[in-house]
Amino acid sequence: MNYKTSLMVAAVCLLSIIAAPIGGLCEPLAGPQILEQVDNNLQPGDLEMYRKIINIEPEGKKKEFVLWFLKKDRDKVVTLFVSPASEEGRATLRLGDNMWLYIPNVGKPIRITSMQSVVGGVFNNADIMRLDYSVEYDVVDLSEDQGQHLLELKAKTGAVAYDRLKMWVLKKELVPSRIDCYAATGMLIKTLHFTEVKDIGDGVVRPAVMETDSPLYKGYRSIMISANLKKRSLPDEVFTLNYLPRVKDLR
Template identity: 65%
Template sequence: MMMKKTLIFLLALLVSGFSGIIGAKAADLDGTAILHQVDENLQPQSYEMYRKLINIEPDGTKKEFVLYSVKKGQDKMVALFLSPASEKGRSTLRLGENMWLYIPNVGRPIRITSLQSVVGGVFNNSDILRLDYSSEYDAVSIVQEGDAYLLDLKAKTNAIAYDSLKMRVDVKALVPTTIECYAASGMLIKTLYYKNTKDFGDGVVRPSVLETDSPLYKGYKSMMIYAKVQKRELADEVFSLNYLARIDELR
């Protein structure tokens, strides 16, 4: 009897030890730190980029846009339309959660919202003028599943386009592979797919293609193809309503 009790005690101690090891490994995963690293890997703090945005309709019809964009810090971004001709010269500005559209013929900026889309398709203005994920979301949980981290993110305010995100992050590259975007009701709004990792130079190695689809837009698909992402220092003046008509001067 004494030997049996001793064996049970030793077994319990062994299990407890393994649990402690597993718990320590889980505790080592810092969702906030990983999310910040994801942001750093996706884009420098101050940069310029060119990208093509393609909207694909259920019948295969495509509409393409080429944009030149600049970003500074965690809350400033501008995008200038270079084509098609009907959109050329238009520009959009984002300061935190505030957004504006400048149309040359109108001559003054117009307020727009994050859930609207200046290009139509599945991407909304928040996607086109995306800030750092860590500036908008808190990491509420993280687990490792094979070669991926699974991050649950919660919006910091109700002004943000998506109430929560489920982000799948490549463990080695520390960039997203898929992101599911949800409304406060729990409804899936869209899924983002990061693909085709490319070396853009100067330490910027990130996916060069972003695709999206949505159960709300059945049969529709949108994608962004990044041709250039490079570090660039920019003056705060660039990110102002008065500068929107002059963004092309930066190129």
């Protein structure tokens, strides 16, 4: 292979790397690559954003929670409730599989588990303080369904909230459109629907709305809206138990 040919091959490869996630021009992406792109598109790097959670009852009654969400690396998450007043100041911390809840009146952070819910409704703690999917799941199968990638994911450990996920991924945008969450018994726990792909801040284009329903909560829906995203890197010490009561000072 002469110099010119090598240069052309290199250029084609480079183009493939840039264009592949968008157009799939050359080699199709493997499952783990798709999952990594999904993570990168949903929660790109260190960031802060706001999340509005709306629980909707069958008769239409709504209750809203607003929380401030901080993420660092792939496995550190802090959330701070800023509304309503009854929840204000509550904060949660997640470091890998470890989760804590700080309630100002109680004064000490208590350990919580991923299947509990700090807001009630269909979302549990694992949904609200979600880590990158590739941190918690391995891709066990990749297929195509309804013109989308269909990833079958299996939890890496027993400490993960859902044992298996079926994730439909939009081929162009490489963001999920739907995720079915299953327990180890094979029971469908909930379905997450992702909609409203838009710039939610700092040029990050991703689904702004995640809606969930569950066969366990027939007729009930919960919606999570993500907005006001800013890329922000904070010291590791912010993501510690001792700092949790003071995390509100960083807003």
